[in-house]
Amino acid sequence: MIRPVLLLTLGALACAPRTGGGAPAVTDAAGATIAFSAVLGGTHRDMDMARDVLTDSAGVVYVVGNAASPDFPVTPGALDTVPGGGQFPSDAFVSALMPDGALRWSTVLGGPGFERAYGLERAPDGDLVLAGRAGDGMPTTPGVVQRAFGGDQRNRAPYGRQDGFVCRLSGDGATLRFCTYLGGADNGFIRDMDLDAEGNIVVVLGSTLGDLPTAWFAQAAQPRHGGDEDVVVAKLAADGSRVLWATYLGGPGKEIGAPTVRVAPDGSVLVLLSTQSAGLPTPGGFDSTLGGQQDLYLARLAPDGSRIVMGTYIGGSGVEAIETHGLALGPDSSIYVTGGSDSPDFPTTPGSWRPALADSRNGFVVRVSPAGGLLAGSLVGGNGWDYGEGIATDGMGRVLVTGYTESPVLGGDSSSAALTDHGDVMVALFSPDLSQLLYGARVGGSDRDMGRAAAIDRDGWLVVVGHTSSDDWPGHGSLARPGGGGLDAIILRLQPLAP
Numbered sequence: 001m002i003r004p005v006l007l008l009t010l011g012a013l014a015c016a017p018r019t020g021g022g023a024p025a026v027t028d029a030a031g032a033t034i035a036f037s038a039v040l041g042g043t044h045r046d047m048d049m050a051r052d053v054l055t056d057s058a059g060v061v062y063v064v065g066n067a068a069s070p071d072f073p074v075t076p077g078a079l080d081t082v083p084g085g086g087q088f089p090s091d092a093f094v095s096a097l098m099p100d101g102a103l104r105w106s107t108v109l110g111g112p113g114f115e116r117a118y119g120l121e122r123a124p125d126g127d128l129v130l131a132g133r134a135g136d137g138m139p140t141t142p143g144v145v146q147r148a149f150g151g152d153q154r155n156r157a158p159y160g161r162q163d164g165f166v167c168r169l170s171g172d173g174a175t176l177r178f179c180t181y182l183g184g185a186d187n188g189f190i191r192d193m194d195l196d197a198e199g200n201i202v203v204v205l206g207s208t209l210g211d212l213p214t215a216w217f218a219q220a221a222q223p224r225h226g227g228d229e230d231v232v233v234a235k236l237a238a239d240g241s242r243v244l245w246a247t248y249l250g251g252p253g254k255e256i257g258a259p260t261v262r263v264a265p266d267g268s269v270l271v272l273l274s275t276q277s278a279g280l281p282t283p284g285g286f287d288s289t290l291g292g293q294q295d296l297y298l299a300r301l302a303p304d305g306s307r308i309v310m311g312t313y314i315g316g317s318g319v320e321a322i323e324t325h326g327l328a329l330g331p332d333s334s335i336y337v338t339g340g341s342d343s344p345d346f347p348t349t350p351g352s353w354r355p356a357l358a359d360s361r362n363g364f365v366v367r368v369s370p371a372g373g374l375l376a377g378s379l380v381g382g383n384g385w386d387y388g389e390g391i392a393t394d395g396m397g398r399v400l401v402t403g404y405t406e407s408p409v410l411g412g413d414s415s416s417a418a419l420t421d422h423g424d425v426m427v428a429l430f431s432p433d434l435s436q437l438l439y440g441a442r443v444g445g446s447d448r449d450m451g452r453a454a455a456i457d458r459d460g461w462l463v464v465v466g467h468t469s470s471d472d473w474p475g476h477g478s479l480a481r482p483g484g485g486g487l488d489a490i491i492l493r494l495q496p497l498a499p
Contacts, residue, residue, distance in 0.1 A: 031439065031496060031497045032439060032441065032462075032494045032495060032496045032497060033494060033495045033497065034476050034492075034493070034494045035099065035100060035101065035461060035477070035493040035494065035495070036097075036100060036101025036476055036477030036478075036479070036480070036491070036492075036493050037101075037443075037473070037474055037475045037476040037477065037480060037490070037491075037492045037493075038097065038101050038475065038477055038478075038479035038480065038490065038491040038492075039468070039473055039475055039479055039480065039481055039488050039489070039490055040063070040072070040073060040093075040095060040106075040479065040488065040489040040490070040491065041067075041069055041072065041486075041487070041488030041489055042067075042068075042069020042070060042071040042072045042073075043069070043071055044068075044069045044070065044071070044486070045486035046068035046069040046070075046089075046486045046487070047066070047068045047090065047158075047486055047487045048065070048066065048067050048068055048069050048072060048093075048467070048486075048487055048488050048489045049065045049066055049116070049452070049466075049467040049487055049489055050063050050064070050065040050452060050453070050465035050466055050467060050489035050490065050491060051064060051065040051066070051116065051117060051118050051119075051132075051324065051452050051453060051465070052064050052065070052117065052118060052119050052120040052324075052325065052452075052453045052465070053120070053453050053454070053455050053463055053464075053465040053491070054120055054121065054122055054455055055455050055457035055458065055463060056122060057458055058099075059098075059099035059457055059458060059459065059461075060096055060097065060098060060099070060104060061096070061097040061098075061099070061455075061457075061463055061491060061493065062094065062095070062096050062097075062120060062122070062128060063093075063094070063095045063096075063097070063120075063465050063489065063491055064092065064093065064094050064095075064117035064118075064119070064120040064130050064132075065092070065093055065116065065117060065465075065467075065489050066090045066091065066092055066093065066114075066115065066116035066117065066132075067083055067090065067091050067092075067093040067108055067489075068083075068089055068090040068486075069083070069486075070083055070089070072093065072106075072108065073095075073103060073106050073479075074093075074106045074107055074108060075103065075104075075105045075106050075107070075173075077105070077174055078105055078106060078107035078108075078173050078174060079107040079109060079169060079173055079174055079175065079176055080107055080108050080109055080110075081107070081108070082108070083108045083110075089114075090110070090114045090115060090116060091108040091109060091110030091115050092108065092109045092110055092115040092116055092117040092130065092132055092134075092167075093106065093107065093108050093109070093117070094106070094107055094109065094117070094120070094128060094130060094169060094173055095107075096173065097479075097491060099457075099461075099493070100477060100478075101476075101477030101478055101479055101480075101491075101493065102477070102478045102479075103478070103479060105172060105173045105174075106173070107169075107173040107174075109130075109139075109167060109169075109176075109179075110134065110138065110139075111134065111135060111136070111137030111138045111139060112135065112136075112137045113134065113135015113136055113137055113138075113160050113161070113162075114133070114134075114135050114158065114159045114160050114162070115132065115133065115134045115135065115138065115165070116132045116133050117130040117131065117132040118131065118132040118133070118190065118191050118192060118193075118258075118324055119131045119132065119190065119191070119192045119193035119194075119203075119324075121193060121194060121195045121201075122171075122195075123168070123195060123199045123238070124197075124198075124199050125199075126171040127168050127169060127170055127171055127177060128168070128169045128170075128171060128173070129166065129167070129168045129169075129193065129195065129201055130166075130167055130168075130169070130193075131164065131165060131166045131167075131190040131192075131193040131201070131203055132164070132165060132189065132190055132191075133159065133162045133163070133164065133165070133189035133190065134162065134163055134164070134165040134181065134189075135149075135159075135160050135161060135162060135163075136149040136161065137149070138163075138165055138179060138181060139176070139179055140179050140180055140181060141176065141177075141178045141179050141180070141240075143178070143239075143240075143241055144178050144179065144180035144240045144241060145180050145182065145236065145240060145241060145242050145243055146180050146181040146182055146183075147180065147181070148181065149161075149163055149181055150163045150181055150182075150183040150184050150185055151163070151184070151185035151186075152185065152186065152187055153185065153186055153187065153208075153209075154187055156187070162183075162187060162189045163181045163182070163183035163188070163189060164181065164182040164183040164188060164189040164190035164203065164205045165179065165180065165181055165182065165189075165190065166179070166180055166182055166190065166193070166201055166203065166236060166240060167179035167180075168239075168240065177239075178239060178240040179240075180236075180240045182203065182205065182234065182236070182243075183205065183212075184207065184209055184211040184212050185209060185211055186206075186207060186208040186209040186211065187206065187208065188205045188206045188207045188208070188212075188232065189205055189206070190203045190204065190205045191204055191205065191206075191258045191259055191260065191324050192204050192258075192259065192260040192261050192324055192325065193261065194261050194262050194263045195238075195263065196235070196263045196267055196303075197267070198238060199238035200235055200236065200237060200238050200244060201235065201236040201237075201238065201240075202233065202234070202235045202236075202261055202263055202269055203233075203234055203235075203236065203261070204231055204232070204233055204259040204260065204261045204271060204273075205231070205232050205234070205259075206229055206230070206231060206232070206255075206256075206259075207225060207229065207230050207231075207232045207248070208228070208229045208230075209225070210224065210225025210230065210248070212232065212246065213243075216234065216243045216245065216246035217245075217246050217247060217248070218245075219245055219304060219305065219306045220245065220246060220247035220248065220305060220306070221247045221249075221301060221302070221305060221306055221307045221308050222247050222248040222249060222250070223247070223248070224248065225248055225250070226248060226249075226250035226251045226252060226255075226277070227250070227251065227252040227253070228250075228252070228253060228254040228255075229250070229254050229255055229256060230248045230249060230250030230255050231248070231249045231250055231255045231259045231271065231273045232246060232247070232248055232249075233246065233247050233249060233261065233269060233271055233301065233305065234246035234247075235269075235305065245304055245305040245306075246305065247301065247305045249271060249273065249280075249297075249299060250275070250277060250280075251275070251277025251278065251279055251280050252277055252279075253275065253276035253277035253278070254275075254276045254277070255273050255274065255275045255276075255277065255297075256274050256275075256276070256294075257273065257274035257321055257322055257323070258274075258322060258323045258324040259271060259272065259273040259274075259322075260272045260273075260322065260324055260325055260326050260327040261327070262327050262328065262329055264300070264329060264333065264370075265329075265333065266303070267303035268300050268301060268302060268303055268309065269300070269301040269302075269303070269305070270298070270299070270300050270301075270327060270329070270335060271298070271299050271300075271301065272296060272297070272298050272322060272326055272327040272337060273296070273297050273322075274294055274295075274296055274297075274320070274321050274322055275290070275294065275295060275296070275297045275313075276290075276293065276294050277290070278290040280297050280299075280311060280313070281299070281308045281311045282311045282312055282313065282372075283308065283309065283310055283311055283372070284309075284310045284311070284312070284371045284372035284373075285298075285310065285311050285312025285313065285372040286312050286347075286368070286372060286373050286374040287312050287313040287314065287315075287347065287374075288312070288313065289313060290313060290315075291313065291315045291316050291317055291343070291345075292315060292316060292317045292318045292319060292320075292343060293318070293319050294315070294319045294320060294321065295313045295314060295315030295320050296313065296314040296315055296320050296321075296322060296337065296339060297311065297312070297313055297314070298310075298311065298312050298314060298327075298335065298337065298368060298372075299311045300370075300372075310370075310371060310372040311372070312368065312372045314337060314347065314366060314368075315341065315343060315346065315347075316341065316343025316344065316345040316346040316347065317343050317344070317345050318341065318342040318343035318344070318346075319341070319342055319343070320339055320340070320341045320343065320346075320364075321339055321340050321341075322337075322338075322339035322340075322389075323339070323387070323389045323403075323452075324389070324390075324452070324453070325389060325390040325391065325452065325453045325454070326338045326339045326388065326389065326390070326391055327391065328391045328392050328393050328399070329393065330367070330393045330397050330399075330432065331393065331394075331395050331396075331397055332397065333370045334367050334368065334369060334370070334375060334397075334432075335367070335368040335369075335370065336365060336366070336367055336368075336391055336393060336399055337364075337365065337366050337368065337391070338363060338364065338365045338380070338388030338389070338390070338391040338401050338403070339363070339364060339387070339388055339389075340361055340362070340363055340364070340386070340387035340388065340403075341357075341361065341362060341363075341364050341379070342357075342360055342361045343357070344357050346364060346377070346379065347366070347374060347377050348364075348377040348378055348379060349374065349375075349376050349377045349378075349434075351433075351435050352376055352377055352378035352434050352435060353378045353380075353430065353434055353435060353436060353437050354378050354379040354380065354381075355378065355379070356379070357379055358379065358381060358382055358383050358407075359381065359382070359383050359384055359385060359386070359407070360385070361385050361386065361387070362379040362380060362381040362386045363379065363380035363381050363386045363387050363388035363401065363403055363405075363426065364377065364378065364379050364380055364388060365377075365378055365380055365388060365391065365399060365401055365430065365434060366378075366434075367399075367432075367433070367434060375433075376433050376434040376435075377434070378430070378434040378435075380401055380403075380426070380428055381405055381407050381426075382405070382407030382408065383407055383408075384405060384406030384407035384408065384423075385404075385405075385406045385407075385423070386403070386404065386405045386406065386407055386426065387403045387404045387405075387426075388401045388402075388403040388426070389402060389403035389404065389450070389451060389452050389453070389466075390402045390403065390451060390452055390453035390454040390464070390465075390466075391454060392454040392455050392456050393456065394456040394460060396432075396460075397431075397432030398429055398430065398431065398432065398438065398456065399429070399430040399431075399432065399434070400427075400428070400429050400430075400454045400455075400456055400462055400464075401426065401427075401428045401429075401430065401454070402425060402426055402427055402428075402451030402452070402453070402454040402464045402466070403425075403426045403450070403451050404423045404424075404425070404426060404450045404451065405423060405424060405425075405426040405442050406422075406423045406424075407442070408442075422444075422446070422447055422448045422449075423444070423448050423449065423450070424442045424443055424444025424445075424448075424449045425442070425443040425444055425449045425450060425451040425464060425466055425468075425490070425492070426440075426442060426451055427439070427440065427441045427442075427443060427451065427462065427464055427492075427494070428440045429462065429496060438496065439462075439496035443464075443474065443492060444468070444470060444473070444474075445468060445470025445471065445472040445473045445474065446470050446471070446472050447468070447469040447470040447471070448468075448469045448470075449466065449467070449468040449469065449470055449473065449490070450466045450467055450468075451464045451465070451466040452465060452466040452467070453465050453466070457493075459495075460495060461493050461494065461495045462492075462493070462494050462495065462496070463491070463492070463493050464491075464492045465489065465490065465491050465492075466489075466490055467487045467488060467489055467490060468487070468488055468490045469486070469487055473488070473490060479491075
């Protein structure tokens, strides 16, 4: 069964029964109930972006990103209600929204530089752990692994000099449990994170110098920097006091882009990165060679980081790339990967929803077995430029992909429609075997919009976050105001209707 796929605008919404005490839900013409479509940002033409999302057992939606607007919405009693900033004013933010889209609480966190949170996880005790990039002057706390800013070789506009950071907040956003830097004298900041069963924190960051403390790498699968830019995987204690282990991942080429990480139920660590290096370890993998200028590389590390137990390249003869949240685990421990590809020979499988490239670049989603075999592969998109950025699964094995699309449709005859002059948020829900598109929509206004991360909540609602440049973003609910110009964070919660 394939749902229709269309551009969702305000005109496509119609009233539906209420979902709770807030605004009534609406139904879109693609066959989904919209609980809310929220805009978080200020009235200035600044850069406010949502970069990760999670939901809890009560249906509360937690969002992180960066807030550059001086009037970004914060709530009384929050940890910090005054956005800071330096070269390009920006703080990290954490916001909690009720299932109907009402703002429960919201706080900023940062120093005088540029801060952005890329990753968010919920600890076993209900605390929130976030990680990302930060300038000098972050409010670090006593007893953590790195209180001082590590430095940076380059001063890149608009960010300035950057390090990674990890902070832990109380579940109500009012108390800072700890905050630490993590980084050396290069441009290594944290792009993603996950927690193990004990609440220890696994992060991925970049390293061009290989100058991190050698003691961290005492039992590493790769104890030394491979050359150019490598990825570093590190596990921190749950209280931020020490690094339990770390390893480099990389070869003589460049491991670039935005690595992502997930901790499997058995404690092993899955890492996805972009690479231009041949010869990376590929035990059990379905592809042992670099296929083009740049491929993806998927690795499974032992729980203690001491060895690579599975590795595989993913790609064709062109270029494959990812952006932070392109990795998810299914309920059967299958590994799902999304990103973008321009390879005409990208590894798809017979019976997949879209086995052939429809344009010069499409998004993709692949399913890999726990041991590294290719189970399924499909391209995602139509006859425009499309890109998968965020991916999530649910207990039924359904696969949600969000990202960016310029295609008038995600399916159908790719020669039947012309390109539009801007892109929108992609929302695509697939069957576990990637043979069916269960629901798809292109969501946006009159300017460029992008989905960055995704989740599926306890009741099967799809949650997508990202940012919009559109003053006419199709909002709904108590935070459904027009965009303030520049970039504003967006949060969308919807549920496809039963067939």
